[in-house]
Structures are given as C-alpha cells and as structure tokens.
Amino acid sequence: MQDIDIVDLKKISEFIFQKYQYDFRNYAMSSFKRRIQRILEIKRLDVDGLMKKLTDSPAFINEFLDELTVNVTEMFRDPSFWRIMREEIIPGILLNHKQFKIWHAGCSSGEEVLSMAILLKEMGILDSVQLYATDLDTTILERAKQATYSLKNMELNEKNYIRFQGAGSLADYYKVENGYAVFDKDLLGAVNFRKHDLVLGEAFNKFDLVLCRNVMIYFNQTLQNEVLKRFHESLFKYGYLAIGSKESLIWCDYANRFIVANNEEKIYKKIKD
Amino acid sequence: MSMFNLNNSYKAVVIGGSAGSFQGVVKILSQLPIGFPLPIIMALHRLKHVRHGFVEALSLKSVVQVTEPDDKEPIKKGGVYLAPSNYHLSVELGNNFSLSTEEMVNNSRPAIDITLGTSAYVFKDKLIGILLSGANKDGALGMKHIKDRGGMTIVQEPSECMIETMPKAAMAVTQIDHVLKVDQIVEFFKEIDKQYR
Numbered sequence: 001m002q003d004i005d006i007v008d009l010k011k012i013s014e015f016i017f018q019k020y021q022y023d024f025r026n027y028a029m030s031s032f033k034r035r036i037q038r039i040l041e042i043k044r045l046d047v048d049g050l051m052k053k054l055t056d057s058p059a060f061i062n063e064f065l066d067e068l069t070v071n072v073t074e075m076f077r078d079p080s081f082w083r084i085m086r087e088e089i090i091p092g093i094l095l096n097h098k099q100f101k102i103w104h105a106g107c108s109s110g111e112e113v114l115s116m117a118i119l120l121k122e123m124g125i126l127d128s129v130q131l132y133a134t135d136l137d138t139t140i141l142e143r144a145k146q147a148t149y150s151l152k153n154m155e156l157n158e159k160n161y162i163r164f165q166g167a168g169s170l171a172d173y174y175k176v177e178n179g180y181a182v183f184d185k186d187l188l189g190a191v192n193f194r195k196h197d198l199v200l201g202e203a204f205n206k207f208d209l210v211l212c213r214n215v216m217i218y219f220n221q222t223l224q225n226e227v228l229k230r231f232h233e234s235l236f237k238y239g240y241l242a243i244g245s246k247e248s249l250i251w252c253d254y255a256n257r258f259i260v261a262n263n264e265e266k267i268y269k270k271i272k273d
Numbered sequence: 274m275s276m277f278n279l280n281n282s283y284k285a286v287v288i289g290g291s292a293g294s295f296q297g298v299v300k301i302l303s304q305l306p307i308g309f310p311l312p313i314i315m316a317l318h319r320l321k322h323v324r325h326g327f328v329e330a331l332s333l334k335s336v337v338q339v340t341e342p343d344d345k346e347p348i349k350k351g352g353v354y355l356a357p358s359n360y361h362l363s364v365e366l367g368n369n370f371s372l373s374t375e376e377m378v379n380n381s382r383p384a385i386d387i388t389l390g391t392s393a394y395v396f397k398d399k400l401i402g403i404l405l406s407g408a409n410k411d412g413a414l415g416m417k418h419i420k421d422r423g424g425m426t427i428v429q430e431p432s433e434c435m436i437e438t439m440p441k442a443a444m445a446v447t448q449i450d451h452v453l454k455v456d457q458i459v460e461f462f463k464e465i466d467k468q469y470r
Contacts, residue, residue, distance in 0.1 A: 030373075031363065245324065246341065246342075247344045247372075
C-alpha cells in the first residue's frame with residue numbers, strides 16, 4: 001500500500017471542495033487516508049493520477065464518493081440499542097405524538113432504516129411514522145432503495161434480529177432471489193430517500209428522532225461540533241438523537257442543550273432550543 | 274545491565290494479539306509498575322457482537338483500569354486502552370483516538386495493523402510495538418510500519434505462543450529488535466519505567 005503524505009491528502013480534499021463542493025477537509029485524518037489509499041489501490045492510480053482523473057472526468061466523482069465513504073453497516077447493529085428503541089424511546093415519543101418523523105442521517109446502504117421499518121411494523125405503527133433517509137452518496141442511496149442484500153451478510157443480520165428479540169423471524173420480511181435477500185418493498189414504501197450533505201447541507205425538516213450512528217466518527221472534532229448544531233436545529237424540543245455506541249458529544253458546544261436519555265446506547269434528548 | 278538499549282524518549286506502547294494472547298496480556302498488565310508513564314494501546318482480536326466483558330476481565334487483574342476509548346478521546350499518559358469490539362482503533366495526530374467501522378482488515382475488526390500503523394505514523398521512533406500469540410498475520414505489516422519509522426519492535430517468543438503464526442509473520446516481514454517470553458516482557462516494562470524515574 002502506498003503511503004500518502006498529509007500534504008497530498010489536503011491537496012485532494014481542497015481540490016474536491018473547490019471543484020465539486022464536497023467538503024472532506026475536516027474528516028478524521030487516519031480514516032480519510034485509508035479511504036484514499038484504498039481508491040488508489042482499486043483504481044491503480046498514484047496521487048497525481050487521481051488528481052488528473054478528478055480533473056478530467058467529472059463523472060468519476062460519484063464513483064469516488066462511493067468508495068470514499070464507508071458503507072459497512074448491519075441490520076439491527078447493537079441489538080440492545082434496538083430493544084431500547086422499541087421499549088423506551090419510541091413509546092416515549094408516542095406518549096405525546098401519534099404521528100412523528102424520523103431521520104436516518106448518513107443512511108448508507110439502508111440497513112438501519114430497514115431495521116427501523118421492521119421495528120415500527122412490529123409495533124403496528126409503521127403507517128404513522130414518516131421516515132427520511134439521507135446520504136451524500138447517490139450510488140449508495142439507490143442501493144438502499146432496493147433493500148436487497150447479499151445472503152452472506154444475512155447471517156449476521158439474522159443473528160442481530162434474534163438478539164433484538166423481534167416478533168417473528170427476519171426471513172418473514174424477505175424472499176431469496178439469486179443469492180440475494182430481497183426485502184418486502186412495502187417496508188420502505190413510505191421512506192423519503194434523498195441526497196443530503198451533512199457537512200454543507202442545511203437543515204431541511206424537523207424531527208422527533210434523528211439516528212446518526214457511526215457516521216460522525218469519520219469527522220474531526222471541529223466538524224462534529226458543527227454537525228451537532230445542525231442536528232439540534234433539526235430536532236423538535238424533547239426530540240431524540242442517537243449516535244454510535246462509542247461516540248461522544250461531551251466536547252461539543254451544544255452538548256449542554258441535550259440530556260442523556262440512555263447512556264449505554266448513546267441516546268440523547270434535546271432539552272433546550 | 275539491561276539487555277535493552279532504552280531511553281526515556283518513548284511516547285507510547287502498542288500491543289497486538291489474538292488467539293492465545295489473553296493470558297500474556299493479563300500477566301503484563303497485572304505486573305505493570307505502579308504509575309507506568311506511557312499510554313498502552315492494545316488491539317486484540319475479539320468477538321464482534323460481544324460489547325461487554327472483555328475490558329472488565331482484563332481490568333480485574335490489571336494494575337490500571339483498562340478502558341475502551343470513545344471516538345476522539347484524548348490519549349493520556351499512563352492510560353491503558355483496548356480497541357472496542359467491532360471498531361478499528363486509530364491514533365490521530367493531535368494525540369487522540371478515532372474509531373471506524375470500515376471493512377475488516379485481515380478478517381478482523383479491530384485490526385491490529387490499523388492500530389499499529391496509525392500509532393507508528395503519529396509516534397514515529399518514539400513507539401514500542403509488541404506482538405503476541407495469534408493465529409493469523411494481522412499485525413505483521415503494522416510491525417513493519419513501526420520499524421520503518423524507527424520504533425522498537427518486540428514479539429513474543431514463538432515457542433512460548435499458543436499459536437505462533439502472528440509473531441512469525443512479523444519476523445518474516447521486518448526486523449524484530451527483541452524476541453521475548455512474556456516474563457521478559459514484564460521485565461521490559463519495569464526497565465522502561467526506570468528510565469522515567
């Protein structure tokens with residue numbers, strides 16, 4: 001694997017910002033470097049070659065984004081998180097609102113929004129919830145809409161679902177076709193998939209619950225701080241924000257506008273505008 | 274006279290291990306000198322879906338409480354850190370950690386190569402890397418990065434390992450400064466400690 005100088009990484013992110021208006025300048029350096037190394041390896045390029053390709057072929061940017069962003073996810077990742085969603089957080093929202101809105105920010109290939117749809121269906125309230133799922137990467141959004149996953153990933157998803165203690169079997173929700181698990185399209189029927197950039201994009205709606213798990217780990221603290229402000233703006237008062245189990249917001253400026261709703265599962269509640 | 278050519282310029286110790294390394298890690302942590310001055314950063318292969326128990330088991334015997342750092346947590350002198358389950362653990366410039374859920378590396382997440390490689394990048398020749406027993410080659414490349422950047426490399430004596438694949442893989446790709454039994458690694462930590470007194 002080629003080692004890349006930090007100067008080159010900065011050159012690449014600056015160039016992409018100027019030419020394509022995607023801002024990776026505040027991404028965490030170690031993972032950004034690995035992603036670039038990975039692209040160089042897959043495309044058999046060096047840094048100059050990559051810069052040239054980005055300059056000469058604007059269409060390449062979509063492929064570049066798809067490889068750059070980390071799209072590794074699972075259905076019902078951290079089953080205990082999903083149990084708390086079902087047993088505490090969603091019932092908490094339902095106390096005050098029969099209809100509500102959820103935003104999956106950085107939804108990647110859609111496993112989490114699909115997990116949420118299954119959870120809501122099992123609670124009998126899927127029709128009362130408006131789901132939004134956004135990502136920077138349009139290629140992965142298309143994949144998310146398909147709700148079709150390779151069978152080799154399903155073993156882990158099934159195990160997670162069993163630990164989540166779902167109402168039935170995960171297999172109730174999909175058919176196997178040509179080595180893929182094709183999920184029931186009705187689950188995602190009401191999901192509003194849209195392209196949205198967490199770094200440069202504006203708040204576009206107000207939500208009762210925002211899920212952004214293991215996305216901000218790719219940002220440095222400056223950017224985490226900014227993105228938390230955007231989530232704060234996008235939440236109704238007393239709305240919930242869920243982040244990854246090993247993420248922390250304590251050093252962010254807006255941390256004191258939230259209280260901990262569940263410390264173990266890193267779920268926060270907005271208490272101040 | 275010490276068999277190790279040591280000084281007090283080191284900034285961190287990083288430890289990798291897999292199958293058969295648990296007992297060795299426990300022994301090292303249980304005999305760590307009180308107030309050991311450097312952070313110890315560990316990437317050990319572990320079950321992906323079990324979030325709890327491992328760090329508690331290590332802490333039980335350890336002189337210092339072992340913690341699984343949160344994303345962007347600062348690295349403190351004397352802290353003992355363990356890569357959390359199902360995350361890669363990196364060291365960032367600016368002396369903090371970052372976590373990631375990227376693809377598995379060498380079939381592993383956490384991958385030892387990632388923790389060792391990023392530590393080598395940040396700490397350069399001020400790093401000590403230790404690779405223990407294990408059944409795959411994860412960590413070998415990381416040890417090479419440490420050596421290439423001027424750090425010190427140590428592997429567990431293969432004959433003592435439950436599974437020798439991991440230290441042998443490192444020995445095959447880079448120069449190893451010391452091949453030690455766990456008891457000698459324990460002594461090594463005491464020698465390091467003395468440099469800072």
